[in-house]
Amino acid sequence: MSQHDRYISPFSTRYSSDEMQYIFSDDNKFRTWRRLWVALARAEMEQGLTNITPDMVAELEAHVDDINYEVAIEREKLVRHDVMSHVYAYGQQCPKAAGIIHLGATSCYVGDNTDIIVMRQGLELVRKKLIGVLAKLGRFAEEYKDMPCMAYTHCQPAQPTTVGKRATLWANELVMDLQEIDHRLAVLQLRGVKGTTGTQASFMELFKGDADKIRAVDASIAEEMGFDPEAVIPVSGQTYSRKVDSFILNALAGIAQSCMKFATDLRLLANFKEMEEPFEKNQIGSSAMPYKRNPMRCERICALARYLMVDVLNPSITTGTQWFERTLDDSANKRIAMAEQLIRTTSMQISEIAANVGFFDYNYFSKVFHRKFGVSPREYRKRLEDNGTGQEKTAEQGQSNTKKA
Numbered sequence: 001m002s003q004h005d006r007y008i009s010p011f012s013t014r015y016s017s018d019e020m021q022y023i024f025s026d027d028n029k030f031r032t033w034r035r036l037w038v039a040l041a042r043a044e045m046e047q048g049l050t051n052i053t054p055d056m057v058a059e060l061e062a063h064v065d066d067i068n069y070e071v072a073i074e075r076e077k078l079v080r081h082d083v084m085s086h087v088y089a090y091g092q093q094c095p096k097a098a099g100i101i102h103l104g105a106t107s108c109y110v111g112d113n114t115d116i117i118v119m120r121q122g123l124e125l126v127r128k129k130l131i132g133v134l135a136k137l138g139r140f141a142e143e144y145k146d147m148p149c150m151a152y153t154h155c156q157p158a159q160p161t162t163v164g165k166r167a168t169l170w171a172n173e174l175v176m177d178l179q180e181i182d183h184r185l186a187v188l189q190l191r192g193v194k195g196t197t198g199t200q201a202s203f204m205e206l207f208k209g210d211a212d213k214i215r216a217v218d219a220s221i222a223e224e225m226g227f228d229p230e231a232v233i234p235v236s237g238q239t240y241s242r243k244v245d246s247f248i249l250n251a252l253a254g255i256a257q258s259c260m261k262f263a264t265d266l267r268l269l270a271n272f273k274e275m276e277e278p279f280e281k282n283q284i285g286s287s288a289m290p291y292k293r294n295p296m297r298c299e300r301i302c303a304l305a306r307y308l309m310v311d312v313l314n315p316s317i318t319t320g321t322q323w324f325e326r327t328l329d330d331s332a333n334k335r336i337a338m339a340e341q342l343i344r345t346t347s348m349q350i351s352e353i354a355a356n357v358g359f360f361d362y363n364y365f366s367k368v369f370h371r372k373f374g375v376s377p378r379e380y381r382k383r384l385e386d387n388g389t390g391q392e393k394t395a396e397q398g399q400s401n402t403k404k405a
Helices: 010-015 018-023 026-046 054-062 069-079 082-093 107-143 163-187 201-206 211-224 243-271 296-310 313-320 329-345 350-356 362-373 377-387 390-404
Strands: 148-153 156-162
Touching: 018 026, 018 107, 026 054, 026 069, 026 082, 026 107, 026 211, 069 082, 082 107, 107 163, 107 243, 148 163, 156 163, 163 243, 201 211, 243 296, 243 313, 350 377, 362 377
Parallel strands: none
Antiparallel strands: 148 156
């Protein structure tokens, strides 16, 4: 199959930089998993676990980058667990160390720690680009500090200002965003090793109740992964607090606010014929009206900024619905909701739908679906067909409710 016969996110083809795409790539994710497994094995060995040897650690280090994806994919079809599939695949390449990979850890050891590392890498890249934008805005403000222009309040002509002065308004907000990014980076902590529910029970067993050794393992892993040895969260359930995700996305949404304000100002100024974004020599403004100079870059900024600002709600809800030590109801809900909509609106085979939403075992999908809706997927579809389409039924229910009201 070619890349033209399936959905590809526009972030991959139009909007994202190569650097950011790599940060969120499978290669970076699974290499980080392996680096974490190496760091764990080394730290456990250094704290006295005699069943881990330097040869085992060296073997793990030798295969950090050459990930055998095919083995992991086939294994996951069998065991239906992504982390254990990669433990198995890594073990196939490292037979000496196979038995000590992931020793004492839970899936969140690689999952959550990798998420934190990836978020830090992303924030560092955003910070670098923010500084670049500020440098250019600073030069622009200096160059045009004496060029007069009209200031606007209520979008009505007010008193004169200068082009450079207005640019400092845009720059100042980005400085505030940079300060927030710096703060998020400064307080970001690794999850470390916390066991299955945050009690360190598995590690207390491995180290015979020696809490100092467990703290040393935490510090060693943090340092190997590029964090300060003390930069490990002090307490957790199974996962790090999802407030971390919310805080970081709010910081990014702050940048989106600043960018949207700048882009909106420039769109209005373009209409006033005062300023405009670059327009390339061979650029076409409109398919029907080629003379137009549409502010497409600023419009794109506004569109993506709006998407980012709205998405702040998602981690907020996730944070608020994390019951006790951990829950994955957000993930399960999404899978089932997608399946229901596909069944309502497509003629796909139900087994295809199950696979598309992440259920490779049809029988398991059917059981989960039955628990939620009280009928099997096939019976659910049959009822829809007997009663008309989902859309028609919904419309009828809406009309009925309106009449009752």
